[in-house]
Amino acid sequence: MDHGGARPIWAFLTGPYALFLFVLLLVPFANIAMYSLHPYSPTKVFLPELTFDNYRKIFDLYYVRLFGRTLRLGLITTAVCAVLGYPLAYCLARARPRWQAVGLFLLIMPLMVSAVIRVFGWIVILGRKGLLNQALLGLGLEPVKLLYSETAVVIGLVNIFVPFMVLPIMASIERISPSLEEAAQNLGASWYRMFGRVILPLSLPGLISGCLLVYSLSISAFVTPALMGNSRERLVGQQIYDEVLVSFNWPGAASLSLTLVLVTAALMFGALFATRRAGRREKAS
Amino acid sequence: MPPSIELEVRALTKRYSPQVSVGPISFEVQEGEFFSLLGPSGCGKTTTLRCIAGFETLTEGSIRLHGERLDDKPPHRRDVGLVFQNYALFPHLTVFDNVAFGLRLRRLGKAEIGDRVSRVLQLVDLAGMATRFPAQLSGGQQQRVAIARSLVLEPRILMFDEPLSNLDFKLRIQMREELRNLQRRLGKTSIYVTHDQTEALALSDRIAVLSHGRIEQIGTPAEIYEHPASAFVAEFIGSSNMLRGRIVERSEAGTIVATATGLRLHCRPEPEGEVETAEVSILLRPERILVEAPGGRAMPGQNRVSARIADVTYLGEDLHLSLDLVGGERLRASVKNSNAARGWAPSQSVELVVDAADLRLLRR
Numbered sequence: 284m285d286h287g288g289a290r291p292i293w294a295f296l297t298g299p300y301a302l303f304l305f306v307l308l309l310v311p312f313a314n315i316a317m318y319s320l321h322p323y324s325p326t327k328v329f330l331p332e333l334t335f336d337n338y339r340k341i342f343d344l345y346y347v348r349l350f351g352r353t354l355r356l357g358l359i360t361t362a363v364c365a366v367l368g369y370p371l372a373y374c375l376a377r378a379r380p381r382w383q384a385v386g387l388f389l390l391i392m393p394l395m396v397s398a399v400i401r402v403f404g405w406i407v408i409l410g411r412k413g414l415l416n417q418a419l420l421g422l423g424l425e426p427v428k429l430l431y432s433e434t435a436v437v438i439g440l441v442n443i444f445v446p447f448m449v450l451p452i453m454a455s456i457e458r459i460s461p462s463l464e465e466a467a468q469n470l471g472a473s474w475y476r477m478f479g480r481v482i483l484p485l486s487l488p489g490l491i492s493g494c495l496l497v498y499s500l501s502i503s504a505f506v507t508p509a510l511m512g513n514s515r516e517r518l519v520g521q522q523i524y525d526e527v528l529v530s531f532n533w534p535g536a537a538s539l540s541l542t543l544v545l546v547t548a549a550l551m552f553g554a555l556f557a558t559r560r561a562g563r564r565e566k567a568s
Numbered sequence: 569m570p571p572s573i574e575l576e577v578r579a580l581t582k583r584y585s586p587q588v589s590v591g592p593i594s595f596e597v598q599e600g601e602f603f604s605l606l607g608p609s610g611c612g613k614t615t616t617l618r619c620i621a622g623f624e625t626l627t628e629g630s631i632r633l634h635g636e637r638l639d640d641k642p643p644h645r646r647d648v649g650l651v652f653q654n655y656a657l658f659p660h661l662t663v664f665d666n667v668a669f670g671l672r673l674r675r676l677g678k679a680e681i682g683d684r685v686s687r688v689l690q691l692v693d694l695a696g697m698a699t700r701f702p703a704q705l706s707g708g709q710q711q712r713v714a715i716a717r718s719l720v721l722e723p724r725i726l727m728f729d730e731p732l733s734n735l736d737f738k739l740r741i742q743m744r745e746e747l748r749n750l751q752r753r754l755g756k757t758s759i760y761v762t763h764d765q766t767e768a769l770a771l772s773d774r775i776a777v778l779s780h781g782r783i784e785q786i787g788t789p790a791e792i793y794e795h796p797a798s799a800f801v802a803e804f805i806g807s808s809n810m811l812r813g814r815i816v817e818r819s820e821a822g823t824i825v826a827t828a829t830g831l832r833l834h835c836r837p838e839p840e841g842e843v844e845t846a847e848v849s850i851l852l853r854p855e856r857i858l859v860e861a862p863g864g865r866a867m868p869g870q871n872r873v874s875a876r877i878a879d880v881t882y883l884g885e886d887l888h889l890s891l892d893l894v895g896g897e898r899l900r901a902s903v904k905n906s907n908a909a910r911g912w913a914p915s916q917s918v919e920l921v922v923d924a925a926d927l928r929l930l931r932r
Binding site: 462474477480481 | 621622623642643644645646648649650652653654656657658659660669670673674717718721
């Protein structure tokens with residue numbers, strides 16, 4: 284009766300979501316892991332014997348290229364998001380509350396539009412006779428072929444993912460007292476040197492979280508690459524989709540999915556470990 | 569030869585909006601002087617400091633450092649050190665790197681940087697702390713790092729923005745003394761911003777008292793305390809009794825003032841033209857009131873007034889007495905906790921002895 288106070292409150296607070304994750308993530312995940320260890324059969328979902336063939340296949344040139352292209356596009360998208368997002372994050376973090384609210388609303392707005400509608404918007408702009416090319420023609424310049432290329436995919440992905448870069452960076456810059464900026468300038472640092480020596484190192488954890496978020500979202504993106512990309516240069520997401528729904532190769536799709544998850548997880552942990560170490564050095568004990 | 573003027577602030581004005589503005593403020597700081605800007609929050613003292621540091625731009629007026637125009641330079645080229653209220657130490661850098669920050673920006677050699685940093689750390693008594701991070705230091709130590717970080721660059725002027733307000737009481741007094749000693753030893757021209765009159769009195773060579781964006785008075789601590797130029801200064805610095813009265817007689821021997829309740833008080837002769845109006849405020853400091861048993865005789869140049877003790881507050885070192893005058897005014901007196909004072913108790917009748925020289929007449 285008097286154990287009420289000792290009952291671990293955290294179990295009640297985290298329990299519902301833990302259950303949700305267990306039923307809807309871990310169980311299907313285990314199921315996929317199980318599929319990936321069985322051989323493909325054109326007539327059944329899979330054959331009963333165990334095999335590593337599905338994973339061995341990933342080292343074929345086609346799949347190596349597939350992964351290489353995906354990771355490379357993820358890297359480019361992340362870099363572009365960081366370059367575009369960081370200055371924005373700084374301005375938002377230092378803006379007056381009212382302007383910050385307006386800025387955040389504008390930043391988040393693209394996320395409120397469905398992915399398909401947004402992509403069609405880009406098609407209207409980037410298409411062969413789209414707004415961009417008409418503008419170029421109007422200026423007497425050569426039209427460019429942008430749609431259905433890697434560039435188009437990067438443009439589309441950056442468009443969606445910039446908020447995921449901006450928000451964590453903004454949060455970490457907001458925690459840096461503006462008086463640190465003034466102190467650095469008072470000690471003789473121009474604004475740019477102050478930025479490089481104070482703001483950038485202190486906001487690094489936010490930048491790293493932003494990069495991790497955008498990178499993991501980019502390499503598993505599906506709709507944008509499928510609609511804006513070149514169908515011959517597809518990404519892992521599209522390949523998984525095709526193997527599930529077009530060729531019904533569930534074991535193949537399962538092994539690709541697991542590999543993608545493992546690569547993402549490895550990158551995440553690597554980066555988190557690196558920030559933790561940086562953080563510990565900073566606080567020290 | 570008079571000491572040369574290090575900093576000259578002329579008609580500094582900062583307008584935030586038509587309603588909110590600071591200035592015009594003018595003052596000069598002599599070389600080697602410890603100069604304080606004192607006032608309640610919102611009086612413009614921090615704005616003035618930030619204008620000198622370059623974090624705010626002046627709407628009007630000018631700031632000159634050794635005759636050279638300062639207000640058009642960017643903040644990082646001003647050569648005035650600023651110690652921030654919250655210290656503003658760089659959390660990702662060690663004590664050494666914090667102090668070396670400005671030296672590295674000046675691209676000095678590694679050996680010289682090491683040399684100057686360790687010398688200044690010695691000066692502020694932090695020699696063993698070079699490898700620590702700010703979060704590992706106490707408030708007083710962080711404060712000293714902040715001072716060292718500015719000092720190491722040997723700026724023309726060192727400025728302090730309420731540097732002691734984040735420390736607890738005992739440490740505040742200790743740091744106050746250390747700060748004073750350091751400044752005396754180095755002879756560095758300093759500008760100190762504070763709302764704490766005790767700090768300003770204890771530290772400064774001269775104080776500028778500010779109110780509502782204007783300077784009320786500039787003077788040495790003693791001048792400001794003994795001869796406040798306005799009722800605001802009198803009430804802001806130290807505690808005070810204010811009585812309302814009108815001048816009824818002026819002569820070589822002194823001025824006589826009558827309060828509304830008919831009390832006649834002798835004051836020392838007012839210097840020509842200092843208080844022209846007849847309606848005045850009379851300032852009387854609580855520690856200048858002598859409380860005696862009734863029956864004494866007034867000496868020339870003294871006022872002797874009957875009163876009744878309304879309340880006694882025991883403060884250990886001092887006793888604070890609330891005293892009701894016959895006319896109904898209430899005065900506060902502060903007396904030393906001595907044998908003589910031990911007997912005072914509420915509702916006792918006493919006589920107050922006040923020197924004519926301790927009454928100060930102020931324009932109302």
